[in-house]
Amino acid sequence: MTEKLSQEMRDIFYSVEKNYNEIAENIAAAAIKSGRHPEDITFLAATKTVEPAVINHAISLGLRYIGENKVQELLSKYDEYDLDNCQLQFIGHLQTNKVRQIIGRVSMIQSVDSLKLATEISKQSVKNGVNTDILIEVNIGREENKSGVLEENLIELLEKTAALDNIKVRGLMTIPPICDSKTENYKFFDRMNKLFIDISAKTLDNVSMDFLSMGMSEDYQDAILAGANMVRVGSRLFGARIYR
Numbered sequence: 001m002t003e004k005l006s007q008e009m010r011d012i013f014y015s016v017e018k019n020y021n022e023i024a025e026n027i028a029a030a031a032i033k034s035g036r037h038p039e040d041i042t043f044l045a046a047t048k049t050v051e052p053a054v055i056n057h058a059i060s061l062g063l064r065y066i067g068e069n070k071v072q073e074l075l076s077k078y079d080e081y082d083l084d085n086c087q088l089q090f091i092g093h094l095q096t097n098k099v100r101q102i103i104g105r106v107s108m109i110q111s112v113d114s115l116k117l118a119t120e121i122s123k124q125s126v127k128n129g130v131n132t133d134i135l136i137e138v139n140i141g142r143e144e145n146k147s148g149v150l151e152e153n154l155i156e157l158l159e160k161t162a163a164l165d166n167i168k169v170r171g172l173m174t175i176p177p178i179c180d181s182k183t184e185n186y187k188f189f190d191r192m193n194k195l196f197i198d199i200s201a202k203t204l205d206n207v208s209m210d211f212l213s214m215g216m217s218e219d220y221q222d223a224i225l226a227g228a229n230m231v232r233v234g235s236r237l238f239g240a241r242i243y244r
């Protein structure tokens with residue numbers, strides 16, 4: 001197998017390995033700096049546009065979580081992922097009519113922002129005899145065209161979602177607005193962390209605040225310093241995305 005790899009593929013594998021090690025070290029350093037252990041932080045790779053052979057190479061290096069953000073792309077790659085030691089999650093905007101296609105295939109859906117979507121996830125999970133973990137996506141920057149629930153509606157959505165069958169709320173996710181400064185960016189992360197802590201303290205039924213998923217290629221270290229325990233890194237690991 002290995003000797004058949006093209007030079008191009010070998011170059012990609014090499015840079016993914018270098019990037020993987022660098023990101024893992026940065027995550028570990030940020031974890032320690034924020035008073036936690038490296039293993040407290042979950043490193044999820046955002047794999048959109050990345051071909052399965054490259055994703056599987058990253059998995060062979062120790063990657064344990066991958067996330068796709070389009071249903072069609074996930075399905076087209078699904079049979080090729082090497083998922084024996086790796087969990088596949090859904091991290092993108094999810095249309096209700098597509099839920100049925102991913103239930104049973106993903107270990108967690110990170111982007112739940114409405115009761116309608118949660119209800120469909122519950123319904124399809126019951127139908128398939130599985131339990132689905134979810135995160136509630138928060139629109140922390142109150143951006144008009146962005147997915148996510150607004151802060152003031154979060155508790156209500158959490159409570160109603162938690163009451164549904166075969167769904168387990170495991171935490172919160174956000175994609176903050178694009179900011180001009182690191183300070184401004186950090187404020188959104190910090191605000192999310194406060195929400196996360198407040199909700200943890202409320203001990204709502206069937207809600208466990210296990211994951212605070214925030215931080216991407218440009219800001220995952222800052223996100224960890226602000227309290228994130230799951231980061232979603234794409235281009236920093238796999239290189240710039242080429243949309244075909």
Ligand SMILES: *Cc1c(COP(=O)(O)O)cnc(C)c1O
Binds near residue numbers: 091092233234
């Ligand atoms: C693409 C994507 C990421 C990763 O983005 P990068 O900037 O490439 O690291 C993280 N989260 C979601 C939801 C994504 O779609």
